[in-house]
Amino acid sequence: MSTQKLATNALHAGHDVKANGGTRAVPIYQTSSYVFNDADHAANLFSLKELGFIYTRLNNPTNQILQDRLAAIEGGIGAVAFASGTGAIATGLLTLLKAGDHIVASSSLYGGTYNLLSVTLPRLGITTTFVDASNPDNFADAVQENTRAFFVESLGNPKLDVLDLEAISVHSKAAEVPFIVDNTVATPALLNPIKYGANIVIHSLTKYIGGQGNSLGGAIIDAGTFNWANGKFPEFTEPSAGYHGLKYHEALGAAAFTFKLILEGLRDFGAAISPTNAFNIIQGLETLPVRIKQHSQNALAIAKWLEQQEEVAWVNYPGLESSKYKSLADKYLPNGQSGIVTFGAKGGFEAAKTISNETKLFSLLANIGDTKSLIIHPSSTTHQQLDEAQQASAGVSQDLIRLSVGIEDIEDLKADLKEAFTKI
Numbered sequence: 001m002s003t004q005k006l007a008t009n010a011l012h013a014g015h016d017v018k019a020n021g022g023t024r025a026v027p028i029y030q031t032s033s034y035v036f037n038d039a040d041h042a043a044n045l046f047s048l049k050e051l052g053f054i055y056t057r058l059n060n061p062t063n064q065i066l067q068d069r070l071a072a073i074e075g076g077i078g079a080v081a082f083a084s085g086t087g088a089i090a091t092g093l094l095t096l097l098k099a100g101d102h103i104v105a106s107s108s109l110y111g112g113t114y115n116l117l118s119v120t121l122p123r124l125g126i127t128t129t130f131v132d133a134s135n136p137d138n139f140a141d142a143v144q145e146n147t148r149a150f151f152v153e154s155l156g157n158p159k160l161d162v163l164d165l166e167a168i169s170v171h172s173k174a175a176e177v178p179f180i181v182d183n184t185v186a187t188p189a190l191l192n193p194i195k196y197g198a199n200i201v202i203h204s205l206t207k208y209i210g211g212q213g214n215s216l217g218g219a220i221i222d223a224g225t226f227n228w229a230n231g232k233f234p235e236f237t238e239p240s241a242g243y244h245g246l247k248y249h250e251a252l253g254a255a256a257f258t259f260k261l262i263l264e265g266l267r268d269f270g271a272a273i274s275p276t277n278a279f280n281i282i283q284g285l286e287t288l289p290v291r292i293k294q295h296s297q298n299a300l301a302i303a304k305w306l307e308q309q310e311e312v313a314w315v316n317y318p319g320l321e322s323s324k325y326k327s328l329a330d331k332y333l334p335n336g337q338s339g340i341v342t343f344g345a346k347g348g349f350e351a352a353k354t355i356s357n358e359t360k361l362f363s364l365l366a367n368i369g370d371t372k373s374l375i376i377h378p379s380s381t382t383h384q385q386l387d388e389a390q391q392a393s394a395g396v397s398q399d400l401i402r403l404s405v406g407i408e409d410i411e412d413l414k415a416d417l418k419e420a421f422t423k424i
């Protein structure tokens with residue numbers, strides 16, 4: 001594990017300059033496959049007697065640098081990159097779970113993840129109990145005999161609820177199940193969930209880590225702290241039919257889950273990231289610590305300004321004194337609370353829709369974490385497939401507007417919103 005600090009790791013971790021032909025920038029290895037030295041070398045790679053590259057669906061030197069860098073930054077022992085954040089979440093859960101298993105999840109999740117857990121996974125026999133995550137004890141109360149994972153977002157999108165990760169991890173430890181934390185909105189530059197008991201951290205790299213809105217990607221970082229031999233995960237201790245009898249826990253110890261993600265998750269589901277996207281995301285990752293400070297500063301300034309506007313009914317940003325998450329933000333996000341702000345338009349659904357339609361600098365689109373400012377009205381767009389009660393438990397009200405505050409000049413951003421308010 002790296003002993004260097006965040007800003008240094010963001011620029012250097014995982015890139016062995018000498019081993020990569022002296023390249024100062026990370027090279028793009030745009031290849032699907034790798035020539036074996038001879039037939040024995042090929043056989044050894046397939047049987048894991050030797051580690052090396054076989055096929056880019058499983059791994060690639062550019063992707064490996066991204067993975068090692070993310071592991072260093074989050075404090076994990078290994079990481080695996082995927083084609084998108086959704087690819088990471090789906091592959092992670094399908095690698096871990098089987099029909100009959102159960103998840104306890106926060107109800108405040110990104111809409112796509114909520115749908116995966118509430119609609120798609122139940123079709124495969126994997127069910128989820130959603131709980132109000134503001135009370136950590138709710139996780140313990142929802143545990144069943146077949147529970148095999150806890151799943152939360154450290155900073156919920158779009159509810160912006162800061163979770164008490166440490167308190168929830170006490171319950172995941174008692175239930176002997178892995179604690180999975182989607183850390184996309186908080187970013188590893190502001191919060192490292194592994195420090196607070198997370199066993200597995202997930203990112204959509206599409207957001208702040210890539211940061212420029214140009215490439216999709218996802219990642220799973222394995223803390224290497226979960227005891228897969230506790231009797232609840234026979235797929236880790238019994239010979240794997242899917243990988244010629246390999247006993248993951250016995251053979252790979254703390255790295256068992258990382259290898260299972262590659263050897264079975266990527267092999268069978270195929271959501272591999274392209275090396276060019278990995279390169280683009282590495283470019284973003286290198287400046288993440290600097291960018292996220294500006295995102296956080298601008299978001300706090302916009303949130304404070306919005307609180308004073310007559311067209312605004314309420315403002316939600318964990319850094320505001322008025323936020324009910326302020327004390328948790330002080331503990332978990334002391335260096336900034338990232339770039340998402342939500343607020344309510346006084347005129348309700350129609351006024352909120354109008355504002356999202358009228359801004360010029362804030363682009364109307366379904367993404368977050370771009371350097372450029374973004375706006376959306378979730379109730380009529382990203383969350384329209386949920387009914388009103390489901391929208392409410394995900395933190396979406398009809399009047400809610402979500403801003404992803406970019407790093408433009410703050411006065412220009414205020415002027416853009418002010419002008420849009422005049423169109424209500």
Ligand SMILES: Cc1ncc(COP(=O)(O)O)c(C=O)c1O
Binds near residue numbers: 182216
């Ligand atoms: C918190 C969170 N997790 C996961 C995802 C899914 O990521 P992707 O769009 O890269 O599939 C998103 C996307 O918005 C998100 O906001």
